[in-house]
Amino acid sequence: MTEATNTQRDLCFADAYMSAILVENVDNYIADGIVVNLSTDIIYVEGEVDTPIQPWRSATLRGNAVRKADRIAVLKIENLEQLGGVMLRGWDWFGDIYNGFPRETPLFMSSIDSVGFVTEDPFVFTRERTDVRKPQQFEIKLKCWWSPNETDCFIHNEHPFLEVHTQIHGYGRMQKFRERDAATVYEDVIMAPGFTHEPFCIVTGENEWTYPWHRYYTDLESIWLAIELHPVD
Numbered sequence: 164m165t166e167a168t169n170t171q172r173d174l175c176f177a178d179a180y181m182s183a184i185l186v187e188n189v190d191n192y193i194a195d196g197i198v199v200n201l202s203t204d205i206i207y208v209e210g211e212v213d214t215p216i217q218p219w220r221s222a223t224l225r226g227n228a229v230r231k232a233d234r235i236a237v238l239k240i241e242n243l244e245q246l247g248g249v250m251l252r253g254w255d256w257f258g259d260i261y262n263g264f265p266r267e268t269p270l271f272m273s274s275i276d277s278v279g280f281v282t283e284d285p286f287v288f289t290r291e292r293t294d295v296r297k298p299q300q301f302e303i304k305l306k307c308w309w310s311p312n313e314t315d316c317f318i319h320n321e322h323p324f325l326e327v328h329t330q331i332h333g334y335g336r337m338q339k340f341r342e343r344d345a346a347t348v349y350e351d352v353i354m355a356p357g358f359t360h361e362p363f364c365i366v367t368g369e370n371e372w373t374y375p376w377h378r379y380y381t382d383l384e385s386i387w388l389a390i391e392l393h394p395v396d
């Protein structure tokens with residue numbers, strides 16, 4: 164018996180404003196939207212010549228096929244009118260989840276979708292090496308963030324997981340700081356729709372990752388996808 168291909172389901176934050184699909188066991192899946200490679204292999208996209216999407220990175224496809232992949236997500240903004248009403252359709256103000264979050268910051272978070280497990284070497288994830296030597300199990304969790312323009316989405320440096328982000332809508336930047344102070348910014352990673360930034364952390368121990376002080380900052384109203392790899396004991 165052959166295994167089913169292109170098995171798909173909606174991600175939990177999909178709605179009439181933003182489609183969001185998880186596709187597994189991909190075989191020449193025709194994609195229309197932002198495709199995120201949620202696997203540890205380079206995947207290939209059909210075209211004039213086939214071109215790659217690196218692990219944990221993304222591309223914006225317009226009706227061409229993803230050749231083969233263990234797992235991808237495909238997101239697309241479907242309706243701009245009232246897109247910013249996420250808090251009226253179930254997204255949480257981050258201050259209701261994280262104690263001490265500034266009361267004046269309009270940052271909202273979708274529900275979290277656990278999409279499955281992956282075997283990844285954290286040193287490969289962080290690009291500190293290319294060969295797999297210490298693979299371990301991670302649970303992949305996806306969620307989306309929304310903020311209006313010119314929002315400081317909080318400088319922080321602690322995560323018990325590996326993370327990257329894909330811009331889905333609008334424009335913003337992931338920023339790195341020398342201290343927990345916006346004036347000490349030393350890098351802006353410009354986030355435009357369809358783009359996924361490189362990991363910000365390095366491996367500094369068993370399930371321990373060191374991040375610089377960083378934050379997301381919106382230039383224009385933005386939705387961005389968080390891709391998190393949580394270690395499984």
Ligand SMILES: [Fe+2]
Pocket residue numbers: 319322326377
């Ligand atoms: Fe972060």
